[in-house]
Amino acid sequence: MDFNDTPAEAAFRAEARSWLAAHAPAHEMPVGIKLEDTDEAARGRAWMRELFDGEWSGLTFPKALGGRGLSGVEAVIFAEEEGKYNLPKGPFTSIGTGMALPVIAKHGTEEQRRTFIEPTLKGEITWCQLFSEPAAGSDLAALRTKAVRADDDSGDWIVNGQKVWSSWAHLTDWGILVVRTDTAVPKHKGLTFFVVDMKTPGIETRPIRQISGMSEFNETFLTDVRIPDANRIGAVGEGWACCMTVLMGERLGSGAHRSGVEPILDLAARTPAEDGATMLDDKAVRLALADALAEEQGERFFQARLRTMVSRGENPGALAGMIKLAYATRQQRVLGLGMELQGLSSIAADPADSFTPDLQYDYIYSTVMRIAGGADEVLRNQIAERVLGMPGEIRMDKDVPFDRLK
Incomplete structure (x- = not known):
């Protein structure tokens, strides 16, 4: 090739x-x-x-x-x-372009496409993701936020529940929301997907203080939130398929915008070592960076191939998880190497140093990427089962109605 x-x-x-x-x-x-x-x-x-x-x-x-x-x-x-x-x-823009728009384009109506796609591309509408819950993170299908039909024959839905890790929910205009609409079927089959105006009465966001000092994430509480049926994406009960479209876009876009290795290469080249050399002259450092750069380049080409599949109407499925898994593990490893190259200055940076604070922040944030958008362990299971054809893990809840689960 x-x-x-x-x-x-x-x-x-x-x-x-x-x-x-x-x-x-x-x-x-x-x-x-x-x-x-x-x-x-x-x-x-x-x-x-x-x-x-x-x-x-x-x-x-x-x-x-x-x-x-x-x-x-x-x-x-x-x-x-x-x-x-x-x-x-960041997520403020990418959730809209990389998650909301793909699911609306694939599962939405023509009216929904006309309403949301162009305004989102213009920056007039921004989005957050209302998926994870306190008891439904890696196992998203275990979510308990519930939607029932309003009893006034309007066709509207009344939603009650809690979401968590909602990036930028306190500032965005709309949210992509998955809820449970049927508890009498297995957990993956009773879900329905909506878009919701974040100014709707009954929606409350509470920022979460992060280890980085920022508050990009939120808890989001939904209390008797009324959502018109016109805001439903896809059919009732089709929520899991919509979620997979969203997550494929999220995973396929991981690390797409800039190299994570090249800044650390530059850092090694300007960090002094013994005898007037630089840290890039150290064989162990060169080997680690060469390995990471080769992996990054391979991922970039593989990512281009999968994006081409999507543009042809094909579904990469679990292959998209390989992109996210490789990116998240490599990013944490490379940023950790960058911290080591800095030595003590990576902990207490010179006030005039503008590079190290960003490195510190990215290193702390890299731990999030091992979980967000699919934890490493979950992705490995999906790749093993759906790409490599290995036997699946034993699941005691596979065909059990949700309301009968313990």
């Missing part, structure tokens, strides 16, 4: 590079400074609007829905070039 750009891809890359050079620097985030979340959110919206106005958002979406109708390979090329800039591209 030839991983070099074709002439057409090279021309597209040059076009993307030129446009980004003219527009991205004005939107870059300051290095070593953590902004207030409202400021970061405003910057994220502004960058999304810049992308839309320049016709660089929703590259794989049909033109009729505000996109450009391009291939997955072209989307990967643009992500690579965009990743060279420190842009406001």
Whole structure:
């Protein structure tokens, strides 16, 4: 397989590079400074609007829905070039473009696509994910947040329950929500998927103080929240299939925007060692970084292949979990090496050092990625069973109605 750009891809890359050079620097985030979340959110919206106005958002979406109708390979090329800039591209924007829009595009109605896709690409609508619960994390299908039909013949749904780890829920406009609508069937079959306006009465978000000092995550409480049936995505009971579409997009997008190894290579090259050498001259350091860089490049090519499958209407399934698993484990390993290269200064950085605070933050946050979007152990099980064809784990709850589970 030839991983070099074709002439057409090279021309597209040059076009993307030129446009980004003219527009991205004005939107870059300051290095070593953590902004207030409202400021970061405003910057994220502004960058999304810049992308839309320049016709660089929703590259794989049909033109009729505000996109450009391009291939997955072209989307990967643009992500690579965009990743060279420190842009406001965190969960505040990616949950909408990488999770909400794929599920709406695949399972939603034409009216829902018209309502949500273009405004999201413009940054006018931002999204959070209302999936995990205190008793349903890695085992998402164990969720207990419940929706029942309103008794006034309106067709609306009344939702009660609690979600947790809801990134940016305190600032976003809409949420993608999965709830239980039938307890008399096995747990994976009784779920239904909705989009919900986060300003709906009965929704309360409470920020969670993180070890990093930030509060990007929230607990979200839903008390008698009324959701119109028009906000249901897919059929009643089709919630698990919708969730898989969301999670495939999340896992397939892991680490897509910028290299995690190259900054540590640069750090090793400028960190002094003995005899006037640098840490990059250390054989053990070079071996560790070479191994990580080779893995990252291999993942990038594999990711391009899977994105091409999606653009053709194919479903990568558990293959997408391989991207996320490889990225999360490598990121923590490489950032840990970066901390070791810094020595004591990685703990107590010089006030003039703008690089180390970001390294510290990323290292702390890397532990989250071993759980968010699918814990390592869950992904390994899925890959073993669905990719390698190995025997599945014994499941005592497989065909048991949810209301009979202990």
